[in-house]
Amino acid sequence: MSFNxxxxxxxxVVTIRLTGELDSRxxxxxxxxxxxxxxxxxxxxxxxxxxxxxxSSAGLRCLVFAHQKLGRGVDIVLVGATPEVAETIRLTGxxxSLVMQDLAER
Numbered sequence: 001m002s003f004n005x006x007x008x009x010x011x012x013v014v015t016i017r018l019t020g021e022l023d024s025r026x027x028x029x030x031x032x033x034x035x036x037x038x039x040x041x042x043x044x045x046x047x048x049x050x051x052x053x054x055x056s057s058a059g060l061r062c063l064v065f066a067h068q069k070l071g072r073g074v075d076i077v078l079v080g081a082t083p084e085v086a087e088t089i090r091l092t093g094x095x096x097s098l099v100m101q102d103l104a105e106r
Contacts, residue, residue, distance in 0.1 A: 044077065
Protein backbone atom coordinates (compact mmCIF):
# COMPACT_ATOMS: atom_id res chain seq x y z
CA MET A 1 0.00 0.00 0.00
CA SER A 2 1.29 3.45 -0.80
CA PHE A 3 1.87 6.15 1.76
CA ASN A 4 0.20 9.56 1.72
CA UNK A 5 0.06 12.57 3.97
CA UNK A 6 -2.33 15.46 4.21
CA UNK A 7 -1.17 18.48 6.18
CA UNK A 8 -3.25 21.16 7.85
CA UNK A 9 -1.69 24.03 9.81
CA UNK A 10 -3.75 26.32 12.01
CA UNK A 11 -2.46 28.68 14.69
CA UNK A 12 0.69 26.72 15.45
CA VAL A 13 -0.99 23.34 15.39
CA VAL A 14 0.29 21.10 12.60
CA THR A 15 -2.00 18.19 11.82
CA ILE A 16 -0.72 15.46 9.52
CA ARG A 17 -3.02 12.66 8.40
CA LEU A 18 -1.00 9.51 7.71
CA THR A 19 -2.33 6.90 5.29
CA GLY A 20 -0.75 3.61 4.25
CA GLU A 21 2.55 2.04 5.23
CA LEU A 22 5.28 4.08 6.86
CA ASP A 23 8.46 2.18 6.05
CA SER A 24 11.95 2.80 4.67
CA ARG A 25 10.55 3.82 1.27
CA UNK A 26 8.01 6.31 2.63
CA UNK A 27 9.93 7.64 5.66
CA UNK A 28 11.81 10.30 3.63
CA UNK A 29 8.45 11.66 2.47
CA UNK A 30 7.25 12.13 6.03
CA UNK A 31 10.55 13.67 7.07
CA UNK A 32 10.20 16.23 4.24
CA UNK A 33 6.63 16.99 5.31
CA UNK A 34 7.79 17.50 8.90
CA UNK A 35 10.61 19.82 7.82
CA UNK A 36 8.27 21.91 5.66
CA UNK A 37 5.58 22.04 8.33
CA UNK A 38 8.01 23.15 11.01
CA UNK A 39 9.42 26.09 9.07
CA UNK A 40 6.94 28.21 11.01
CA UNK A 41 6.51 28.17 14.79
CA UNK A 42 4.80 25.00 15.98
CA UNK A 43 3.31 24.48 19.40
CA UNK A 44 1.70 21.10 18.74
CA UNK A 45 2.08 18.30 16.18
CA UNK A 46 -0.93 16.03 15.74
CA UNK A 47 -0.48 12.84 13.76
CA UNK A 48 -3.75 11.25 12.69
CA UNK A 49 -2.86 7.59 12.40
CA UNK A 50 -6.13 5.70 12.08
CA UNK A 51 -5.32 4.91 8.42
CA UNK A 52 -1.66 4.08 9.08
CA UNK A 53 -1.50 0.34 8.46
CA UNK A 54 2.17 -0.33 9.19
CA UNK A 55 5.02 1.34 11.06
CA SER A 56 8.54 0.04 10.53
CA SER A 57 11.69 1.04 12.38
CA ALA A 58 12.27 3.66 9.66
CA GLY A 59 8.83 5.06 10.39
CA LEU A 60 9.59 5.10 14.07
CA ARG A 61 12.75 7.07 13.31
CA CYS A 62 10.49 9.68 11.62
CA LEU A 63 8.71 10.16 14.93
CA VAL A 64 12.06 10.49 16.70
CA PHE A 65 13.16 12.98 14.02
CA ALA A 66 9.99 15.04 14.59
CA HIS A 67 10.59 14.96 18.33
CA GLN A 68 14.17 16.20 17.87
CA LYS A 69 13.20 18.76 15.21
CA LEU A 70 10.45 20.30 17.33
CA GLY A 71 12.35 20.26 20.59
CA ARG A 72 11.05 20.48 24.11
CA GLY A 73 7.80 22.24 24.80
CA VAL A 74 6.09 21.02 21.63
CA ASP A 75 3.56 18.26 22.16
CA ILE A 76 3.42 15.40 19.69
CA VAL A 77 0.07 13.66 19.75
CA LEU A 78 -0.58 10.40 17.92
CA VAL A 79 -4.30 9.90 17.43
CA GLY A 80 -6.09 6.68 16.55
CA ALA A 81 -3.13 4.37 16.06
CA THR A 82 -4.06 0.81 15.22
CA PRO A 83 -3.16 -1.77 17.88
CA GLU A 84 -0.18 -2.94 15.77
CA VAL A 85 1.24 0.56 15.34
CA ALA A 86 0.62 1.42 18.98
CA GLU A 87 2.36 -1.78 20.08
CA THR A 88 5.43 -0.97 17.96
CA ILE A 89 5.68 2.43 19.63
CA ARG A 90 5.18 1.00 23.12
CA LEU A 91 7.78 -1.76 22.62
CA THR A 92 10.42 0.85 21.87
CA GLY A 93 9.43 3.02 24.81
CA UNK A 94 8.76 5.99 22.55
CA UNK A 95 5.25 6.22 23.98
CA UNK A 96 6.88 8.15 26.85
CA SER A 97 7.92 10.88 24.41
CA LEU A 98 4.54 11.51 22.84
CA VAL A 99 0.87 11.44 23.76
CA MET A 100 -1.16 8.57 22.35
CA GLN A 101 -4.90 9.16 22.08
CA ASP A 102 -7.80 7.07 20.91
CA LEU A 103 -10.07 8.60 18.31
CA ALA A 104 -12.79 9.00 20.94
CA GLU A 105 -10.52 11.25 23.03
CA ARG A 106 -9.97 13.71 20.22
